[in-house]
Amino acid sequence: MLRNITSLILLLALSSVSFAADKPGVYVDPNNVSDTDFYYQGEFYGPLTLPSGCLEMTGLQVVAQGKGKFSALQYKGGLPGNGWNNGPKLELTGELKDGVILLQHDAYVIAVDPNHAVVTNGAGETLGNLRKVRRKSLTLGHKPPHDAQVLFDGTSTEYFQNGKLTPEGLLKAGTITTFPVTDFQLHLEFRTPFMPEKSSQARGNSGVYIQERYEVQILDSFGKTPEFNDAASLYRTKSPEMNMCFPPLQWQTYDIYFTAARFDDAGNKVADARLTVYQNGIAVQRDVAIPNKTGAGKKEGPEPGPINLQDHNDPVVFRNIWIIEPSTPISFASASCSCL
Known part of the structure; x- marks a missing residue:
């Protein structure tokens, strides 16, 4: 059963960070916006x-x-x-x-x-x-369950190729996991920059590229009617059911449930990959069949692939990333945000 797991709280002081904008009109520090x-x-x-x-x-x-x-x-x-x-x-x-x-x-x-x-x-x-x-989001800051593998906790980029940290210990976009994935549950937290004079795909763009084939878009889509290339979309394939974006420079969560495509011994696909996405605690993609790669993703095939946190030239940052890789395929019929 789907549950509303986003809490509504009064305006609070934003968390402190201290790095400067990369370029004019792009703000990465909520405490230093002119x-x-x-x-x-x-x-x-x-x-x-x-x-x-x-x-x-x-x-x-x-x-x-x-x-x-x-x-x-x-x-x-x-x-x-x-x-x-x-x-x-x-x-x-x-x-x-x-x-x-x-x-x-x-x-x-x-x-x-x-x-x-x-x-x-x-x-x-x-x-x-x-x-x-x-x-x-009530999944914000959630600690990984006992059977999870912590991929990033702010102390090391061990599980990310060429992973780069900000001075505050946040992971920059533009890195790929050091291992491939098949079926999994993934939790990650991300923050988009404030880029008020930009629009559409030029506004806080990144993405979670599953197996380097299927992209769950990251974008500052706050206050928009969602389209098939906006935040939490299965990029250019399916728009989210609801736009659950918070304002830029506010931490957000994705909780992603993924089952890889299945292939027979001859390499023919016999079952599509399937995806469920919770953004900020609300289901926005529910047990979606993915018919093919998305956007510039790699060609589908039986071999697993890594997760790419896409670099799209915008200073999107990440924290608290962990993954669970079950021994049996995930059942989406019963999937709720079990990371609570």
Whole structure:
């Protein structure tokens, strides 16, 4: 049974790191962002008064698009993974002026500051006061089970070819495991940079390339309607069921369950590879059959292959990576996020 395992908590101080951006307009340290827009973007949550007078929980994701411009998605019922039922959502845009972003709607306006989003109607009546929240996956920081192999804990790159660390002990993108994999359960934590003036595939791009054949995309897709090349997509093959991205510079989790393709003695494929992905504790790919390699992946074959944490020239970093390789194929029918 699928469970909602993402918690909603109030805005907290971000964890401390101390390395500088690689290039102008790219921020890797949440405590050292000079772009004011960073402090306005994020998630907001709270009750909204409907025309009927009833209260309804509402979620709002505000996304920095660079130079004071913002886009936003408003969700009926709450945020993705916390109340929103995957129904229609409202797209809004606005600009930062005099310390406030004004998101215009026909029936109301939303005034966003770094901590609140206040909704008022044309008569100036307050319909809602949404508070900024910072959500956290309940699998974040989870310790590996007894049968897991720790691949990276911040102290060594033993299991990664040419693995490079930041001064804070985080693993940089652009490394491959030193061993091949077949069937497995993988936990990893990643953080995308803040790149407000970039868009689409140029915004915090990396990926988990399973067997160097099948890519689970890593991308800053926060506040977007998910597409087949966005975060948690099976790259250019299947979009995620829901966009569970948190804002950039916030730690996120992937919990991946994978069963390799099967081949007969003649090398003919007799069963597709299968994949389940939980992003930040919510199932976004469920027992998906993978018909072929994805994107620039290597050709399918019976031999196992390593996991590539793709280098796409963006400073994505990783921590707390561990793997379980079962002796029998994983049963997706019963797979929930057992890493809790």
